[in-house]
Amino acid sequence: MTRSAAARAALALAVLVPLLVLAALAGLSLGAGNASIANALRGVEPDATLVFRLRLPRVLLAAEVGAALSIAGATLQALLRNPLADPFVFGLSGGAAIGAALAVAAGGTVVGTATVAAASWAGLLPAQLSAVLGALAAALLVVALGRSRGQLRPERALLVGVVFNSFASALVLSLEAILAPEKTQAVLLWLSGTLGYETGPVLSAAAVSVLLPALVLTALAGRLNLLALGEEGAAALGIDVEATRLICFIASSAAVGAAVALTGLVGFVGLVVPHAVRLFVGPDHRVVLPASAVGGAAFLVLADAAARLLFRGLGAEPPVGAVTAVVGAPLFVFLLRRRA
Amino acid sequence: MSDPALELAEVHFRHPGASGDAVSGARLRMDPGEIVGVVGPNAAGKSTLARIAAMLLVPSSGLVRLAGTDARELSRRERARRVAFLAQDEPGDLPFTAREIALMGRAPHLGLWALEGESDRAQAQAALEELDAAHLSDRPVSQLSGGERKRVYLARTFAQGAPILVLDEPTDALDLRHQAQLVEALRDRARRGGCALLVMHDLSLAGSACDRVVLLDQGKIAAAGTPAEVLRAEILERVYRARLDVFAHPRSGRPLVTVKITPGTA
Numbered sequence: 001m002t003r004s005a006a007a008r009a010a011l012a013l014a015v016l017v018p019l020l021v022l023a024a025l026a027g028l029s030l031g032a033g034n035a036s037i038a039n040a041l042r043g044v045e046p047d048a049t050l051v052f053r054l055r056l057p058r059v060l061l062a063a064e065v066g067a068a069l070s071i072a073g074a075t076l077q078a079l080l081r082n083p084l085a086d087p088f089v090f091g092l093s094g095g096a097a098i099g100a101a102l103a104v105a106a107g108g109t110v111v112g113t114a115t116v117a118a119a120s121w122a123g124l125l126p127a128q129l130s131a132v133l134g135a136l137a138a139a140l141l142v143v144a145l146g147r148s149r150g151q152l153r154p155e156r157a158l159l160v161g162v163v164f165n166s167f168a169s170a171l172v173l174s175l176e177a178i179l180a181p182e183k184t185q186a187v188l189l190w191l192s193g194t195l196g197y198e199t200g201p202v203l204s205a206a207a208v209s210v211l212l213p214a215l216v217l218t219a220l221a222g223r224l225n226l227l228a229l230g231e232e233g234a235a236a237l238g239i240d241v242e243a244t245r246l247i248c249f250i251a252s253s254a255a256v257g258a259a260v261a262l263t264g265l266v267g268f269v270g271l272v273v274p275h276a277v278r279l280f281v282g283p284d285h286r287v288v289l290p291a292s293a294v295g296g297a298a299f300l301v302l303a304d305a306a307a308r309l310l311f312r313g314l315g316a317e318p319p320v321g322a323v324t325a326v327v328g329a330p331l332f333v334f335l336l337r338r339r340a
Numbered sequence: 341m342s343d344p345a346l347e348l349a350e351v352h353f354r355h356p357g358a359s360g361d362a363v364s365g366a367r368l369r370m371d372p373g374e375i376v377g378v379v380g381p382n383a384a385g386k387s388t389l390a391r392i393a394a395m396l397l398v399p400s401s402g403l404v405r406l407a408g409t410d411a412r413e414l415s416r417r418e419r420a421r422r423v424a425f426l427a428q429d430e431p432g433d434l435p436f437t438a439r440e441i442a443l444m445g446r447a448p449h450l451g452l453w454a455l456e457g458e459s460d461r462a463q464a465q466a467a468l469e470e471l472d473a474a475h476l477s478d479r480p481v482s483q484l485s486g487g488e489r490k491r492v493y494l495a496r497t498f499a500q501g502a503p504i505l506v507l508d509e510p511t512d513a514l515d516l517r518h519q520a521q522l523v524e525a526l527r528d529r530a531r532r533g534g535c536a537l538l539v540m541h542d543l544s545l546a547g548s549a550c551d552r553v554v555l556l557d558q559g560k561i562a563a564a565g566t567p568a569e570v571l572r573a574e575i576l577e578r579v580y581r582a583r584l585d586v587f588a589h590p591r592s593g594r595p596l597v598t599v600k601i602t603p604g605t606a
Binding site: 004005006149218219221222223225226228229230232233235236237238239240278282283284286 | 447
């Protein structure tokens, strides 16, 4: 391969963007009942309502969240120099779970009422808002504990994040035991990753909070490559290692934060998609990051369509996070064996 | 007299938490066209001195000047355009190909998005060719042998286009042919005004490759000068605490250093 990075990125997107369009078409036409896109375009009901009012927002949401999780996963794998890093590795999943559980626990109290007011202003449910706040607080804690001698030590932050996530799940289990089970069940289901029906303004805000970090991260992708050389190797090539890490961390956390707010914790997307992409395009992040964003969007749109199809057999729609985990876990093992 | 390309003025460095200086009062000047060797026993402070010269470590006191300018006044990118650095142990397990590693040397010349142009690619290719690594271009460095990998990382420093090279044990892991090739390439750069600071263990190779040699002992410069001035048995035996023989090369007159080992009876 002697093509430049820009040419390889363009080539990857030329393959992946049509794939995303196909996935979106599948997402619009498949579901509990079939709908014809052609009919919907001609204004025939119920196809028009089904396609444009119900499924289009969900396809958009799935695309946004898939892109956010995949680009964040690819970035954190580079930042931590660890292939097992996923978007929630910095304690984000634990923090979100604690936040959501606390929102349930606080229901009816003054704090609970205030949370409900603040969340409805942002167009979110109280559990969503407090999950995002919990995730951000956890990330800050993990980064603070992951520093030594004034520098963020990725290995240390990774260990702290993993331990914090286990600690948090123990805490949430304890809260569950205390609270009424019917109160917590809905929240836990949402936490496991569910795509809902969001309004236009929320979707637009989410698009900005995904696109902006994606743009920043893609611009820094060349620097992420150099970080693979180690702190000193990157510094010798003129990189401000600490600043690069911090910006990448903030940008990926912002993208993941938006995703968590809207869908809870959709697992495996941020882990599997970057690995699959690397298998095809190689390790260069200038290609891996944009390709992961588009590939992740397509992956989650398809997973959501599959979840809705499963309604036909199961009589209930499984959370999309369950679908991505069921597909993602074996896929990850397969990719791992292909690479070795 | 013009400013030296690189100058260390009374440089001290102490590692955080250490009780003594790793480098103490080092003075060094390197003019354009010079190849300077840094030698000394293990833990004498050679690598620390190289990192200070490459401005990867900030001295506790003293100054580093690049062509007369205090290095602290230069941006990281500007420094990286002037000084290229090779670490003793560059990572061996990377999935990047040799070409991608060589292209990384162009980073200080690229803008946001870090997209390289034709001339960057040509310089990376030329660097790989100069170090006999062009045939490895498409192979991931994780699959290369130690010596091949070393040449690829050397190509990265060559591609950087910096007038000053600071190389920590560049000949380590290279076979004899590639050692000679590297020294020739460095001489070629020196003739065009470049200069190089080489940390070396092989004293005979240092004596033949370098214009000047700096001998470090416990963080201090024990001797500095031409190879013939520094690489003398009475100096080296004291610093290395080993019994040594030093001969003059029959043709060049450069010092050849060997250890005295009592021949075995087997």
